[in-house]
Amino acid sequence: MAQSTAVSDGELLDAYSSAVTSVVDAVGPAVVSISVRGPDTRGPGWGRRGGGSGSGVLFTPDGYILTNAHVVRGGGRLEVALTDGSTHPAQLCGADPATDTAVIRIEGTGLPHAQFGESARLRVGQLCIAIGNPLGFSSTVSAGVVSALGRNMRAQDGRLMENIIQSDVALNPGNSGGPLVDTRARVIGVNTAMIFGAQGISFAVPIDTARWVVGQIMTQGRVRRSWLGIVAQNRRIDPRVRRHLDLLQESGVEVMSVEPSGPAASAGVRDGDIVLALDGRPVQSVDDVHRTLTQWPVGKPLPLAALRRTERVDVVALPTEARDQGQSVTAG
Numbered sequence: 001m002a003q004s005t006a007v008s009d010g011e012l013l014d015a016y017s018s019a020v021t022s023v024v025d026a027v028g029p030a031v032v033s034i035s036v037r038g039p040d041t042r043g044p045g046w047g048r049r050g051g052g053s054g055s056g057v058l059f060t061p062d063g064y065i066l067t068n069a070h071v072v073r074g075g076g077r078l079e080v081a082l083t084d085g086s087t088h089p090a091q092l093c094g095a096d097p098a099t100d101t102a103v104i105r106i107e108g109t110g111l112p113h114a115q116f117g118e119s120a121r122l123r124v125g126q127l128c129i130a131i132g133n134p135l136g137f138s139s140t141v142s143a144g145v146v147s148a149l150g151r152n153m154r155a156q157d158g159r160l161m162e163n164i165i166q167s168d169v170a171l172n173p174g175n176s177g178g179p180l181v182d183t184r185a186r187v188i189g190v191n192t193a194m195i196f197g198a199q200g201i202s203f204a205v206p207i208d209t210a211r212w213v214v215g216q217i218m219t220q221g222r223v224r225r226s227w228l229g230i231v232a233q234n235r236r237i238d239p240r241v242r243r244h245l246d247l248l249q250e251s252g253v254e255v256m257s258v259e260p261s262g263p264a265a266s267a268g269v270r271d272g273d274i275v276l277a278l279d280g281r282p283v284q285s286v287d288d289v290h291r292t293l294t295q296w297p298v299g300k301p302l303p304l305a306a307l308r309r310t311e312r313v314d315v316v317a318l319p320t321e322a323r324d325q326g327q328s329v330t331a332g
Contacts (some may be wrong), residue, residue, distance in 0.1 A: 016127075019183045020143050023129050026185035028141075029112035030058040031178060033081040033133040034071055034090070034104070055132035055178030056080070056104065057187060058113040059214075063088075063106040066210060067177030068192055069095040070156060072102050080106050083139055094217035098159040098225075098294075100192050100205055101213040102177075114179060117186030119165065119206035122146055130169040130191055130202075132178025144169035144200070153193070153203060160287040163209065165189045168200035180204040226293040226302070226319035228269075229262020230255050234285050235274055241310055251284045252276045252307060264304075267317035273306040280305075293319065 036052040054071030058064070065080065072078060078090035088106040095102035129143045148166040155161050167180065171194040180189035189204030216223040235254035237247060252274040258265045269275075275283055278292045279302060296302055298321045306313045 019127060020129055020141070023181050023183060023185045024131065024141050027057070027114045027129075027179060027181050027187070028131055028139060029083050030114040031083065031131045031133075031139065032056045032058060032065060033138055034065075034067055034177065035079045035081070036072060036074065037077045037079070052076075053133070053136065053174055054176045055174065055191070057131075057177075057179040057190075058111055059116065059187070061109060061111050061113050063108045063111055064093070064218075065090070065104045065106065066179075066187075066190060066214065067102050067104060068190060068205075069097045069100045069102040070192075071177045072104060073097070078104055080104070081138070082111075094222050096213045096217070096223040097157045098155050098223070099161060099209055099213050100155055101190065101210050103214055103217045114181070115186050116207050116211055117182055117184065117188045119163070119188050119208045122149055122165065122182075122188060122206075124149060127183050128167050128169060128188065129181045129183075130167075130171060130175060130178060131181065132171075132175035132191060134170075134172035134174040136174060140175075142170040147201070151203065159290055161205070161209075162291075163206050164192075165204040165206055167202055167204065169202055170200075171202040224298055225322045226296045226298050226300075227262070227322040228264045228289075228293065228302075228317060228319055229259030230264045230269065231257045232275070232286055232289065237274065237307065241307065244310060245307070245312055247276070249276065249282045249284055253283055253286055253289055255306075263317045263319050267304065267315040268313075269304065269306060269315060269317070270308065273308050273313065275304060275306050276312070277303075277305040279303050 034054050034056050056065040056067035059066050080090045081087045090104045090106045093103040126146050131141050134140050144167050147168050151164040151166050153161050153164050175191050178191050179187040182188050188207050190210050191204045194202045232253045232255050236251045255273045283289050302317045304315050304317050
């Protein structure tokens with residue numbers, strides 16, 4: 001019985017090792033090291049001399065690389081090192097701080113590249129592998145499991161990032177931007193953050209989100225989000241007003257200020273209005289407004305329902321494109 005158990009344990013170890021090594025063989029050559037030389041932004045991953053480093057993964061044979069927006073921010077000179085030891089200058093194609101996702105490119109053909117998977121199909125407990133360059137140690141591999149799905153965290157611009165993948169793979173500074181991969185050697189996430197002082201807690205942007213950002217950047221050169229031109233905050237609705245208007249929702253989004261000549265101002269939205277719904281769907285937080293505007297086409301009329309003192313007001317706004325890559329609604 002003891003011999004049978006030993007053989008069984010050995011077979012399991014071989015299967016686990018085989019799964020990890022096959023992924024590393026397939027994806028490892030596509031993982032790159034990114035160095036940034038430029039102004040000191042004093043942000044995460046940036047050195048004292050105004051440079052930074054991180055990881056990325058080639059996803060096309062002609063040199064397009066997926067990484068984190070915080071890795072390449074600052075407008076410095078980008079340099080990419082491949083696993084064959086060659087280095088290449090890189091150009092920033094576009095970055096989206098709201099999802100901490102960016103695309104850069106190096107010149108080349110026939111380059112090793114990874115395939116994207118589907119994060120929507122992930123299950124808690126499944127094996128995942130991270131490949132990157134933590135603390136300058138290139139081509140470092142760590143393995144673990146998907147610990148949780150659907151986590152929320154804040155991007156550096158304050159916007160809520162949803163459906164974040166939590167895993168227990170070991171990440172360190174320099175892993176940012178590297179791929180999180182499943183056992184089929186498909187990228188399922190972009191490693192973005194770890195909690196200093198915690199063990200076995202790390203986070204990745206789901207590849208379904210990153211794929212959407214990549215599509216926007218590759219086709220339009222940027223991520224287009226609709227903009228209303230308001231500063232707002234979450235606000236509970238007076239129970240007496242709720243009863244008067246027969247409202248089911250307990251809160252809305254109070255407009256603290258309106259950008260002159262902006263889409264909301266042109267539609268008649270005023271300071272003090274409480275936004276109740278967009279396109280007929282209730283909104284109870286600034287995050288709900290962001291979520292709607294991210295998906296709403298620029299220039300398409302957007303029905304907006306608001307509470308003005310004790311009366312409901314219905315208007316139609318014509319959102320324009322956000323003038324930066326951050327907030328489409330500013331939280332007060």
